[in-house]
Amino acid sequence: MPEVGDLVTARLDVSPADETTSASLLVMRPDGVVVTPVVTGAEDGAVWTAPVTYTLAGLWRLSWTVTGTGASVQHEVVAVAPAPPAMADVRSYATTTQLATFLHAAPPLDAVELLERATRLLDSDFLKAAVYDVDDEGMPTDPVVQAAFAEAVCSQVEFWGEVGVETDVAGPLQGVAIGSVNLQFGAGDNRSSPDYYAPGLQRALQNIPADKLRWTVISGGFGW
Known part of the structure; x- marks a missing residue:
């Protein structure tokens, strides 16, 4: 389970995929604020990644939207733990x-x-x-x-x-x-x-x- 402060690489695998495949990511934080990380494609549209920094404890929703070949909408909920107290x-x-x-x-x-x-x-x-x-x-x-x-x-x-x-x-x-x-x-x-x-x-x-x-x-x- 990630903790507050962790920087992770969100990943989406798309199949089938080709040069027409494109993906975007919306990240909804626990406080309702939506951010749009920069998404990078690889392997001819089959793999998409984006950096996500977890700044709050709670439930984060990652929503991928794929257009072109392999079009789909996929959601993932990530539980983020508080950072260990000092x-x-x-x-x-x-x-x-x-x-x-x-x-x-x-x-x-x-x-x-x-x-x-x-x-x-x-x-x-x-x-x-x-x-x-x-x-x-x-x-x-x-x-x-x-x-x-x-x-x-x-x-x-x-x-x-x-x-x-x-x-x-x-x-x-x-x-x-x-x-x-x-x-x-x-x-x-x-x-x-x-x-x-x-x-x-x-x-x-x-x-x-x-x-x-x-x-x-x-x-x-x-x-x-």
């Missing part, structure tokens, strides 16, 4: 360098996406009740908290590497203890297993000193 494109508590150091191995090729996902999980399932110093972008400013959050998300990525990324929590946090704090939402049959979370993630949060991170409690439950 660390600068995502919100993450750890970098791929930190992940590699944690794993003592090369990080997976989808490390950026996994770190972003682990960061979202940490934010939504553990830190809603947490109070700590942040910058204008909501990132922790204390080096101790930064290091703990980095360890937490790296632990989660390592955990997913062992059990599979599909092993993820689909709902509110339930049944996880952090030191003397017990974060548990839901009850009875609705209670999820804490095995959705890496043990190292919870240990990393437990090790943050109380003066660096604290938990809010309101009406017997944890504040959001």
Whole structure:
């Protein structure tokens, strides 16, 4: 599957074909804009090519029109994936360098996406009740908290590497203890297993000193 930024050569084979054969190409981008690449013929009209640069993720429609011998109209739909994100494109508590150091191995090729996902999980399932110093972008400013959050998300990525990324929590946090704090939402049959979370993630949060991170409690439950 091509990705955003790829330059490909679209090709059309025509049979039968002769010197009267001619072809043109209309390319409709995912945003509805139509472009007309320069088409080049070869092999006495049997082969036609055109350069196409995929500038957007989504579905692209390539429509060839052939006149003369071999006249026809042919359509092709091409699915284009987004370009792989870089660390600068995502919100993450750890970098791929930190992940590699944690794993003592090369990080997976989808490390950026996994770190972003682990960061979202940490934010939504553990830190809603947490109070700590942040910058204008909501990132922790204390080096101790930064290091703990980095360890937490790296632990989660390592955990997913062992059990599979599909092993993820689909709902509110339930049944996880952090030191003397017990974060548990839901009850009875609705209670999820804490095995959705890496043990190292919870240990990393437990090790943050109380003066660096604290938990809010309101009406017997944890504040959001």
